[in-house]
Amino acid sequence: MVTVSRRGALRAATAFTASGFVAGRALATPAKTRVVAVEPFPLKQVRLKPSVFNDAVDTNGRYLLSLEPDRLLHNFRANAGLTPKGERYGGWEAQGIAGHSLGHYHSAVSLMYAQTGRPEFRERALYVTRELAEIQAKNGDGYAGGTTVDRNGKTIDGKVVYEELRKGQIDTHSGLPLYTYHKVLAGALDAHALCDDPASLKVAVGLGNYVGTIFEGLSDDQLQQIFSIEFGGMAESFAELYARTGDKRWKTLSERSRHRQVLDALAAGRDELAGKHANTQIPKVIGLARLYELDPSAQHRDDSAKAALFFWETVTKDHSYVIGGNSEYEHFGEPRKLSKRLGQQTCESCNTYNMLKLTRHLYGWSGDARYFDFYERAHLNHILAQHDPKTGMFTYFMPLASGYGRVHSTPDNDFWCCVGTGMESHAKHGESIWWRRGDSVVVNLYYPSTLDWRERGVKLDMDTMFPRGDAVTVRVTAAKKPVDLALRVPAWSQNMTVTVNGKPSGRRDGGYVVLAGLKAGDKVSLHLPMAVHTETMPDDDRLVAFLNGPLVLAADLGTPDKPWDGYDPAIVADSNDGVLTKTADWTFTFGDRGRPGPMTLKPYFDQYNDRTAVYFRRFTASEWPIQQTAYIADAKAKADIAARTVDVIRLGEQQPEQDHNFAGTPNTSVITHIAERGRQINDGYFEFDLATGPGPLELQVTYIGDARNKPFDILVDGKLLTHETLPGEPTVGKNVRSYALPETVTSAPKVRVRFEGKSWLGIPVYECRLVRTVTKQA
Template identity: 30%
Template sequence: MFAYALPPSSVRLTAGTFDRRQRRNREYLVSLSERNLVQNHLIEAGIGDQAWHLQPSGSSAIDRGLDRHWGWETPGSLLRGHFLGHWMSAAARETAVTGDVVLRAKLDGVLELLARCQEENGGAWVFATPPSFLRRLAEERDVWAPQYAIHKTFMGLVDVYRDLGEERALQIAHRAAGSIAAWARGFERERFQRILDMETGGMLEVWADLLEATGDDLYRELLELYWHSSLFDALSAGEDALTNMHANTTIPEVLGAARAYEVTGEERWKRVVEQYWEWAVTRRGTFCTGGQTSGEIWTPPFSFAARRGAKTQEHCTVYNMIRLADVLYRWRGDPAHLDYIEANLHNGLLAQQHPETGMVAYFLPLEGGARKQWGTPTEDFWCCHGTLVQAHTRVAPLAIYAADDALTVAQYLPVRAEAMTAGERVCVEVHLRDDASYVGPDANGGPGGELHRPKSLRVRVAVTSADGASARVRLRIPEWTSGEPVVMSTASWRGDGRFLELDHPGGESTVELEFPFALRTVSIPDEPDTVAFAEGPIVLAGLVDREVFLEGDPLEPSTLLAADDERQWTQWLVRYRTTGRDAGVRFIPLNEVTDERYSVYFPVRPTVTR
């Protein structure tokens, strides 16, 4: 392993955009009641009505069930019960990081209800999915991904155990695994392989996690049963097994292969993972946002022109591909994986979460004149609703990685981390000097500063440890940097191309960094005169209700856009406007768009002399 992730309690976001979004996410997690979260598990166990009578309602709305969960969580939905696992996973991580007593109490209530469901079901089955759905799956009758929904309950229980050390959760999961193993053993290998062709979610990942947690050989057997030959064998052979395939059916399977490698050390799992990345990203490319997929499927390699529409960039794929990039960085140490994460954090996680309601946009449309469609707190519960609540509890560990001899600042987010390196405890704090989203009582104070918005990301990194406790700190140079970084440090440093290395002698060291950026165009590979605009990691969106042409040079953004509305109070804003048009178009960061219509890609034609 090149690096490892810090424990949840060792790294935490500090004041800034991502911290605000995480707090918004926490408010939503707390707003949901235990009985509603577990409603479909209770119904499947035959005790739903009893559970609703456990607490007095106190309001006519609750009496009529208007506070219950609907959409994909409606009783009778084929994927009912999936969201609970996401909620448990998110609540466990939030509690592990912050010690949140309210969420911990809700988790305890959920575990008690699940334990009761398992008891009522005979001591094993704990899922909202009826066993008959697995029978229908085996008989190739219509049913919608029962293993996907079952996996979510497993995932939530495992994450509660891993993040909080909660043995009850592990025992519930372990008892439930026996029922799935008994079902899976009942098929010839060829028949079970056809079953695996239907969406299994992250079942493979759960088996690896439970093998690590228990050491039980049952999970080695399940790892073998869930080797998905049609996908894994093709990838192992170096074939493109992805084009026009449903993306988020396969990404969780490959994340499972990654965990299988980490737990067993068997190289065959590792090759599957590395080849998946090769075909999903390296040989396929991405949209300007860093995300992928159109209509939930992988596009053909570098062929995006005909794939822009209302259903580009599914949020689930953004979250799970960030996870895959994180895995590969920890294995390899390649900064390209950190660049990928950065683009998707800003143009995926932020762009697909409403800043006020905290709700998710299932897709990020890239058609002309698009509009984001936001979910609601209790009436949708899409798959992406689930990955959203997980994602915003898991940003901080992506910012700082540890190794035996160094700490790496991987993402420039306001964050504080403590870790052991070379046997010494070291604290790293990252501060951004220009956070344009903050408005407070001091927003009118301070010096006037520069005449125009600075063209660099300005960062301060403070490193502290005991006197004489030296450490090496690596600082990523972002791929979008347009010139040599400016470095002012109290400790010695050096550069090696994609990283700066700080030799911290002990005590306190600081380094002031400026990573210069320039407005740039990002063209569609198979339609090079159609471009998007980006500055640093941020993709811009033009506020317009249709696709419009621009005139200028697609390789020279200064012929197309000019700075606009760049200052308020002491803050610098990312704002541009078109030049040379009778009716101008104004641009803001894609992750600030809420309900406005927008376009990201713009066809460009040469300037016409008038």
Template identity: 30%
Template structure:
């Protein structure tokens, strides 16, 4: 009997694999244009990028290198950094990895001489530190941190997390600037990890990489992600095998089988592993990884995310002070009671955008473009203070709340690091392509230079104020091109014009296709009609947020907001008071409320999610 059961199990497994393989092959591969092909034109978004570049240029390389030199026994006269880069902090060195990545993106795009020379200097000095330490090791903390991790799986603060940041920074420097020394240092770092892993038993590795607890001190970062990316370049099987060590089956397999195990997990620990899974799928085409990635995104988007695409908050089983308020995923679909002042960690939002763009490249599905646009305006752009360039660790969405901006020169937390990368990549994922077609997913003033096709596409205007997108095609000769214009889920009734001739009315959450022979200076206009709408919490229809077109609005008040009436009544009493300044007014329950986009909030108190009470007693 057991033989028949065994055969049945094998047959079921075969069917599951075939179904997974079929799903994995049901894709339309497109690619985001490289960052050097897309230039931001003058706009409020380009201004936000400039704030970030100014900050990158302002930092002192020797202060960034200080802990590395001290750890390697080399002299340093620089003052150590503070916050999470202080000499006593376990994560010291992590921000340097983010900094290398962010600077390399700016150098790739703009050939920035200041940052280009700084990268050369820092890589040279990091190489000296690696040689002084020996064995390929490079970090700002001593090797004994790994010894403790391997024996106890606790008692240290995430050494692999920090190690990954440095490796990723060096990889980005090599890819974006061609610095061969950065690649050599990276190879040595990978060999160091490989030699450590070869000495460990499978049981020891499993214990070391089991991260189900609150705020796991053994958080490995994106080690699988960076090693898969390294393998793409090196083609060395040892890097592929090393990356797969960090793909833990306890996390991978439930996701592949569409089992939501996110409740209680530390958000950024695990979303970066899923980014690594996506890299593995692209290399191996293993359907298990495809299914894990796509199922994870669905779980996150529809069961664990807030209205602006961000996620993370209090943990259902509170065991640490942090897990009481932040950084974890809760129970599926239960978000209304999680609105603490420390939800929506910036690192998680950034990594969600990375994953979402990857899924769009695999499928061209509008829902991923829709999600990306929403999070771009209402999560990513809302992280930065438009006056100071400072960033938040968390993005509170309750009533009332305040943004707590990190000090750029004394905090150096993980979200400082993720933010400088995100704002170095504001021109990424606007345009996608295959061999013959272009997809326009965001309406941002830019110039796309598709050199291989000798075509340029230029965008003008202010989408969020003018409610339209204007594009111009430039080409030396007439060319056939299929241009796909994204119409978001709120964009019903958008009208598309070519050279002022109406081409059609677009359906929401779709791509409007213009397949024609384009001539130089052909002009396209997509005219939107921004409307107000109310979005509810999945578990409480009376806890709501208000949108205007693509923009998530926030109430400007230090008081808790409680509205009265039905949703339609609320919407009928909303109006635009100043289109240029994006200010709005709501009359409700005998009060006048003032609103503006969440991305415009700086130091003032605000509310995003508010309560609706059905009845109002005028007396």
């Protein structure tokens, strides 16, 4: 914890008193977005037609209306000294992070109003705004928050953390208050823009002012310390307040909300993302993108824009899986080292929600169609896949390890971060279909919908069975004067053809076919032939995924109620070509090339309740007989360890260390070996908590294989567990050692594990896990 100087505390207090919170403060002229070449049509001008996208919106809408805003507002009112009007929900809403769901909900119902025009969603949004305004008035300073903290055995209002920050008392273990606060601020901004509600902007200004006065009273170094924990999209929201009000104070706050440790490297073209919590970084970059749009000066062109562009290229090309998602266990790994990072917790859904936001910004700068090749891939195969259109529930992760099914949320008792972003994602499936470049209309996604460009008297109607169909029809149902139409040519498309009123038409311009001078009554027909194609892992060309057109295909391995006890499906073929045989529409098989059997492959996105396999290891016909036994045995060993694991920490990764209360001396630094990160045992210590469970347990530690003849100690709850000297072998990549724990120790809810070295050892440790001991049969 760092204490600010007396001068700094005085400066903070003065800034707060001078600015204060004035709910009715006059708002200046909005700042203009200055560098956007292509812009999306407002969501209120787009209506979805019957399709999987509209089904998702309808189901999500029913879920949003089933939620009670008063229950989401419980902590906000209680923290302000007002009587709650409803019991709080469970899951994360019953924990210290509570409140983020209200912000997401505020955004989601606002988006739903814009997407559907249904007034009940606007009524919900404005109700939340009125409640927040009442809470702000009671607090008197613009604050409205739902977070709580535990102090001296009591759960109290999380506002205490902000006031400690104001004084310069910075504790990076005090939870994620700014992460939650940003969601509330973003919700108010969305309600203002999408529901045309000035009161919501006043709430947003009050929320921004409260945190703004804190930031203004702190030095840059103190802010950098705060930014070492997840602080959401505060930089973006400050920039957006500048855009809405024209008040340059918000622009300055956005510029100061720049996490130098991460963003300086990106601006310099360096990928230093490995080991970092993925979704913490993406909103930082979105903030840079928004700043550049509002101020395209040389400073932001050479820094903000450069960092945003480099980050997007790096994540999409070097850190993303075939479905367009990224991260394992919420973290980035080493670039282009993905083959060893296929697990049950790949592709956090929040990450892709934010990557699509960033993609929209960058596409708007240039209109380069390749941005929508990524957008389409991720939207169809990840976003659409994370939401069960029957139940309306959401996934946190999309497991890409073979044999796993998706785990969906419950209506009242989860409220993960990905539930919140899911509420938003499935309220706005029409937001990126239709774009405008000057007087021309641009179509980037072939989703059944209509566009009403009221200002120009243009109406367009798109019919298609996409993504399962390859025919698209766009009709010009109204046009006061001729209009140009640009149609994206998807990268996966095989010889796309375009006709107008039955005649071949259009000219190719970059990634688009451009049709000039369309008139009311014209009919545009597209054919987008689809074919099976493959993608391999960047670090392992024998690990193969299959797609048909834009859709990733996955093997159906049965329902989650039936365990998958086989090995990871594989194929036996001398090349990736011609492996799949079509058996029906959107159904394929490996036939006799598949192991352990033919398998049926279907689109991944709508296997909502299936165990699946997305990546398949390919063996040649001569390799399989030799490697079959070892391949199957290795898969079974991994499955056995996973089933017996009680808790695990992956050392060197930000969130797992924070979750397990990691501490250590500076010389136990983070190291990277191949695709994995870890910590070094040196002349110091590192320690962490692990949760325990029933049964005899053992500590399983993964070391580098060539470490040997270097003594160190392992302690559990302050007592020596073992003096260890590793018998490593130079040719072994890893060395996994197990240590039995006394049952007297594991009877507690958790244990504190500590590694101590007496000299400079440099022994990498990658992960530590508590596993249930296998009971030997008598």
